[in-house]
Amino acid sequence: MKSDHHVILRVIGKCFIPLIVIYGFYVHFHGEVGAGGAFQAGVVLAVAIILHSLTFGLANTMRAVPPAFARTLAAIGVLIFVGMGFLTVVQGGLFLEYQALFAEPPGGHDGQHAGIIIVELGVLFAVAGAMTTIFYALAGRVAEIRDEDW
Amino acid sequence: MTLETVLTTAPAWAIAHAPVMLVAVPMLIAPLVAILPNGRLAWLITVATAAVAFYLAIVTLGLVQSSPTGILSYEIGRWPPPIGIEFRTDALNAMILLLVTGIGFLASVFSWPTISSELGNHNKLGMFFAAFLLCLAGLLGVASTGDAFNLFVFLEISSLATYVMVAMGAKRDRRALPAAFNYLIMGTLGASFYIMGIGFLYAATGTLNMADIADRLPALTDSRAVQVGFAFIIVGLGLKAAMWPLHQWLPNAYSYSPSFVTVFLSATATKVALYALIRFLFTIFQPDYTFELASFHWILAPLGIAAMLICSFQAVFQTDVRRTLAYSSVAQVGYMLLGISLATAPGVAAGLLHLFNHALMKGAMFMAIAGIVLTSQGTTIRDFAGLGRTAPWTMTAFAIAGLSLIGVPLTAGFMSKLQLGYALFAEGWWWAVLLVVFSSFLAVFYVGRILQAAFFQPPVNPRKTHKEAPLLILVPLWILALANIYFGIAADFPLGLAQDGAVAALGLEAFR
Numbered sequence: 001m002k003s004d005h006h007v008i009l010r011v012i013g014k015c016f017i018p019l020i021v022i023y024g025f026y027v028h029f030h031g032e033v034g035a036g037g038a039f040q041a042g043v044v045l046a047v048a049i050i051l052h053s054l055t056f057g058l059a060n061t062m063r064a065v066p067p068a069f070a071r072t073l074a075a076i077g078v079l080i081f082v083g084m085g086f087l088t089v090v091q092g093g094l095f096l097e098y099q100a101l102f103a104e105p106p107g108g109h110d111g112q113h114a115g116i117i118i119v120e121l122g123v124l125f126a127v128a129g130a131m132t133t134i135f136y137a138l139a140g141r142v143a144e145i146r147d148e149d150w
Numbered sequence: 151m152t153l154e155t156v157l158t159t160a161p162a163w164a165i166a167h168a169p170v171m172l173v174a175v176p177m178l179i180a181p182l183v184a185i186l187p188n189g190r191l192a193w194l195i196t197v198a199t200a201a202v203a204f205y206l207a208i209v210t211l212g213l214v215q216s217s218p219t220g221i222l223s224y225e226i227g228r229w230p231p232p233i234g235i236e237f238r239t240d241a242l243n244a245m246i247l248l249l250v251t252g253i254g255f256l257a258s259v260f261s262w263p264t265i266s267s268e269l270g271n272h273n274k275l276g277m278f279f280a281a282f283l284l285c286l287a288g289l290l291g292v293a294s295t296g297d298a299f300n301l302f303v304f305l306e307i308s309s310l311a312t313y314v315m316v317a318m319g320a321k322r323d324r325r326a327l328p329a330a331f332n333y334l335i336m337g338t339l340g341a342s343f344y345i346m347g348i349g350f351l352y353a354a355t356g357t358l359n360m361a362d363i364a365d366r367l368p369a370l371t372d373s374r375a376v377q378v379g380f381a382f383i384i385v386g387l388g389l390k391a392a393m394w395p396l397h398q399w400l401p402n403a404y405s406y407s408p409s410f411v412t413v414f415l416s417a418t419a420t421k422v423a424l425y426a427l428i429r430f431l432f433t434i435f436q437p438d439y440t441f442e443l444a445s446f447h448w449i450l451a452p453l454g455i456a457a458m459l460i461c462s463f464q465a466v467f468q469t470d471v472r473r474t475l476a477y478s479s480v481a482q483v484g485y486m487l488l489g490i491s492l493a494t495a496p497g498v499a500a501g502l503l504h505l506f507n508h509a510l511m512k513g514a515m516f517m518a519i520a521g522i523v524l525t526s527q528g529t530t531i532r533d534f535a536g537l538g539r540t541a542p543w544t545m546t547a548f549a550i551a552g553l554s555l556i557g558v559p560l561t562a563g564f565m566s567k568l569q570l571g572y573a574l575f576a577e578g579w580w581w582a583v584l585l586v587v588f589s590s591f592l593a594v595f596y597v598g599r600i601l602q603a604a605f606f607q608p609p610v611n612p613r614k615t616h617k618e619a620p621l622l623i624l625v626p627l628w629i630l631a632l633a634n635i636y637f638g639i640a641a642d643f644p645l646g647l648a649q650d651g652a653v654a655a656l657g658l659e660a661f662r
Contacts, residue, residue: 075184075185075280076181077181079182082174082177082178082181085170085178086174086178089167094224096226097228
């Protein structure tokens with residue numbers, strides 16, 4: 001790689017990708033007190049991956065974040081969300097009743113707090129995984145018929 | 151009654167959480183199945199999940215019937231209803247839930263041979279079964295939620311999964327891809343019309359809970375926003391339910407999707423959209439609002455009649471068996487709409503009974519076709535020549551369901567057309583009865599063409615020996631075929647469900 005004519009793009013990209021990831025997590029964890037939330041955070045995380053593939057090429061990105069990993073991440077996200085609902089039922093509450101998560105004295109809201117954070121984490125995984133999978137599906141698609149054959 | 155024994159033996163969690171578990175169990179299992187590498191294991195888990203859902207639907211039905219008010223209300227997250235999301239199950243929901251889970255269970259049992267031959271690549275089957283479970287969860291969610299916006303979310307979950315499943319037919323026939331894309335565009339249009347309607351209702355009433363909207367609407371019937379919202383919702387749900395002339399997505403989607411998907415969709419997807427339509431027409435809006443009465447007389451009844459005549463005609467001229475049945479499905483939706491448009495309890499009950507019976511007969515017919523596709527790979531009527539001799543069990547079940555579709559006495563189809571006739575006569579719509587009979591004669595033609603080819607024509611290629619469909623297909627197929635006969639002779643059970651459902655939808659006292 002002596003004459004890399006993408007060098008500026010790649011260096012700037014390398015600088016930005018960690019910042020984007022940090023910003024994504026900021027949006028996620030700040031979501032409970034300000035604007036933001038897991039969905040937006042998931043999209044921001046996926047944007048970091050998309051930027052990587054734009055600057056370094058799809059093949060490199062697929063090596064760093066394999067499509068199977070993205071798919072599994074999305075599935076695990078859904079699993080966390082619905083599993084949380086089942087956990088509250090097991091703890092004796094109604095479906096997704098976070099208050100029932102821990103045996104708390106009246107007035108305590110630790111269950112609500114923990115429950116929403118975990119569910120949001122599920123949403124984060126699901127959105128980031130699904131967005132990446134959609135991007136891979138669109139970007140990795142090869143034309144089945146050559147243009148001359150039309 | 152056996153429902154009581156089910157209730158007494160049911161575990162405590164099932165009693166307490168049945169309405170929500172019905173939706174949550176398939177939704178929990180779907181991502182698990184999606185990451186499974188083994189297709190056969192994914193299938194077994196899917197069958198078990200569908201069985202659990204079926205069991206929970208029976209428990210729900212028992213709970214609804216034994217409840218003093220006839221309504222089960224489940225607060226998600228213990229947020230009380232007008233603010234929180236409520237799962238509200240009454241006799242109407244319970245009937246739809248039972249139908250969808252029952253068909254879902256039988257279809258998932260039968261799915262393995264056809265899916266593994268039509269989709270190939272066993273390692274990717276987990277994703278397919280995940281899509282099926284999500285579709286099931288979405289349909290069940292639509293049929294159990296009491297929140298108008300939540301209904302939209304579940305409608306989209308089921309629809310997105312459906313588009314994926316339809317597109318999977320591309321391995322057998324490339325035309326599945328445009329069919330799926332068409333369905334995607336039309337289905338998204340339907341969903342966005344629905345959500346626009348909900349937007350208008352929300353603007354006018356300030357609430358999304360269905361029961362709460364129903365409480366606040368009587369004071370607002372002159373509001374233009376409410377009327378526009380009503381129009382949007384009818385068009386949106388009509389698109390999803392394949393109301394003529396909004397059915398253009400349906401014939402292609404049914405003809406080119408994998409056989410298993412056709413079985414499941416034909417018996418459930420449009421039915422659930424029709425349920426939502428009934429819920430909006432009778433529970434949320436009241437049939438005595440003037441704009442709604444006008445829409446019954448000038449929109450739903452004429453469109454229903456047009457569907458049953460025009461689509462029956464179109465069915466007669468199709469050369470592909472699956473297309474014939476797809477057009478026939480639109481025609482059957484016409485019968486249901488005609489019953490609903492009477493806006494009387496017997497009319498709605500007749501529509502619901504036909505909805506139930508149509509799921510039985512179309513489920514059986516598409517299952518039989520799936521068996522034929524598996525063994526002989528062809529779905530044109532010419533391909534069916536002589537199959538009555540080479541695959542007698544498959545084709546006999548097909549014939550029974552076909553007779554039921556025509557409405558021959560002693561079959562389920564006869565019972566629902568009889569009820570529809572009674573309801574129409576009670577309102578003095580004798581001309582509509584004549585049209586129903588005429589449309590049934592058209593059914594004689596399009597079913598008769600297939601049966602004639604199968605039983606009275608020699609095989610096209612006598613040396614090519616067709617085999618019978620495998621047992622995994624034959625057993626669910628014959629369960630459905632025998633149900634068509636059983637419910638044609640002893641119709642008390644589905645008729646009771648339909649009448650209770652109509653009463654619950656209209657908010658009346660029992661009229662039985």
